[in-house]
Amino acid sequence: xxxxxxxxxxxxxxxxxxxxxxxxxxxxxxxxxxxxxxxxxxxxxxxxxxxxxxxxxxxxxxxxxxxxxxxxxxxxxxxxxxxxxxxxxxxxxxxxxxxxxxxxxxxxxxxxxxxxxxxxxxxxxxxxxxxxxxxxxxxxxxxxxxxxxxxxxxxxxxxxxxxxxxxxxxxxxxxxxxxxxxx
Amino acid sequence: xxxxxxxxxxxxxxxxxxxxxxxxxxxxxxxxxxxxxxxxxxxxxxxxxxxxxxxxxxxxxxxxxxxxxxxxxxxxxxxxxxxxxxxxxxxxxxxxxxxxxxxxxxxxxxxxxxxxxxxxxxxxxxxxxxxxxxxxxxxxxxxxxxxxxxxxxxxxxxxxxxxxxxxxxxxxxxxxxxxxxxxxxxxxxxxxxxxxxxxxxxxxxxxxxxxxxxx
Numbered sequence: 580x581x582x583x584x585x586x587x588x589x590x591x592x593x594x595x596x597x598x599x600x601x602x603x604x605x606x607x608x609x610x611x612x613x614x615x616x617x618x619x620x621x622x623x624x625x626x627x628x629x630x631x632x633x634x635x636x637x638x639x640x641x642x643x644x645x646x647x648x649x650x651x652x653x654x655x656x657x658x659x660x661x662x663x664x665x666x667x668x669x670x671x672x673x674x675x676x677x678x679x680x681x682x683x684x685x686x687x688x689x690x691x692x693x694x695x696x697x698x699x700x701x702x703x704x705x706x707x708x709x710x711x712x713x714x715x716x717x718x719x720x721x722x723x724x725x726x727x728x729x730x731x732x733x734x735x736x737x738x739x740x741x742x743x744x745x746x747x748x749x750x751x752x753x754x755x756x757x758x759x760x761x762x
Numbered sequence: 763x764x765x766x767x768x769x770x771x772x773x774x775x776x777x778x779x780x781x782x783x784x785x786x787x788x789x790x791x792x793x794x795x796x797x798x799x800x801x802x803x804x805x806x807x808x809x810x811x812x813x814x815x816x817x818x819x820x821x822x823x824x825x826x827x828x829x830x831x832x833x834x835x836x837x838x839x840x841x842x843x844x845x846x847x848x849x850x851x852x853x854x855x856x857x858x859x860x861x862x863x864x865x866x867x868x869x870x871x872x873x874x875x876x877x878x879x880x881x882x883x884x885x886x887x888x889x890x891x892x893x894x895x896x897x898x899x900x901x902x903x904x905x906x907x908x909x910x911x912x913x914x915x916x917x918x919x920x921x922x923x924x925x926x927x928x929x930x931x932x933x934x935x936x937x938x939x940x941x942x943x944x945x946x947x948x949x950x951x952x953x954x955x956x957x958x959x960x961x962x963x964x965x966x967x968x969x970x971x972x973x974x975x976x977x
Contacts, residue, residue, distance in 0.1 A: 705899065706899035735942060
């Protein structure tokens with residue numbers, strides 16, 4: 580794997596998010612006594628279900644919900660950055676599409692992060708020239724426009740491939756990469 | 763011929779001949795099974811046609827920039843001129859380099875020159891194949907003629923960089939290794955495409971080009 584941001588679990592997102600610090604997942608506290616200890620007033624079966632099922636479910640669902648909320652916040656940040664640096668999400672889409680369609684020969688279109696300026700930036704690279712190694716920009720989202728990436732399906736009509744690929748962009752992953760490099 | 767359009771164009775607007783897509787000298791299916799009809803049709807009627815159209819558009823803009831004395835605009839247009847102009851030149855040569863009656867070996871003076879400059883026809887084949895297979899990205903393998911030395915020479919060019927314009931070598935035989943030239947049939951196995959294309963090389967045409975430039 581190239582980087583933890585690529586394959587990391589949600590848990591590894593937390594250290595990347597500056598505003599969260601070291602968020603601990605919530606956990607089910609131990610019962611201070613046995614399940615049967617409150618009999619005959621509250622029986623063991625109730626205590627077991629109540630603690631190990633109901634409370635446990637609240638804990639799990641709280642963790643899941645907080646994670647989704649964090650992701651939404653992070654995606655929100657990326658979207659804000661896109662609006663700030665390109666004017667709108669649509670304009671960004673147009674620019675990256677144009678850069679990718681316009682590669683003469685083999686290459687890649689990129690959304691990258693310019694650390695020096697703290698700005699998102701679009702770039703195109705030729706052949707397999709890596710974005711960071713050749714331009715210093717941190718790669719967030721790459722579009723392969725070598726003919727082998729689309730020819731069998733789209734033939735010479737690279738623009739149709741570009742139209743289609745927007746349907747399968749993994750914005751969670753792009754967000755992870757953005758959050759990891761902007762701290 | 764490409765040059766017909768260029769000469770009257772220099773110096774004034776208006777009567778410049780547009781470039782046009784040359785007809786293929788054979789049917790789209792004529793080179794089967796070595797290069798299939800689908801590839802030939804897309805390659806000629808879409809890819810080469812696009813280079814021709816875009817060359818015309820770029821030349822028109824270039825004319826305007828020349829007329830205005832706008833050097834910045836001229837420079838900005840030069841990559842598109844090289845790309846589309848090179849694409850038109852290269853493919854125009856390529857179609858003539860291939861033939862359904864091709865294959866085998868050249869004869870006479872060209873064969874002698876190949877033996878002289880590469881050791882043997884086999885060694886020449888290996889070298890041009892290796893140069894073509896070895897192109898990283900899009901480009902062309904070429905057999906060219908070095909006028910200064912009176913020698914045949916193998917070269918590879920990237921993208922649509924035209925051989926003569928970028929190296930001075932006179933193009934005799936070009937092998938297109940852009941993925942669109944072979945992918946539908948050979949997928950990622952470029953070496954298989956190279957093996958196959960030797961069956962359709964039009965040695966008459968290559969010889970014509972050689973005889974024309976060595977005098």
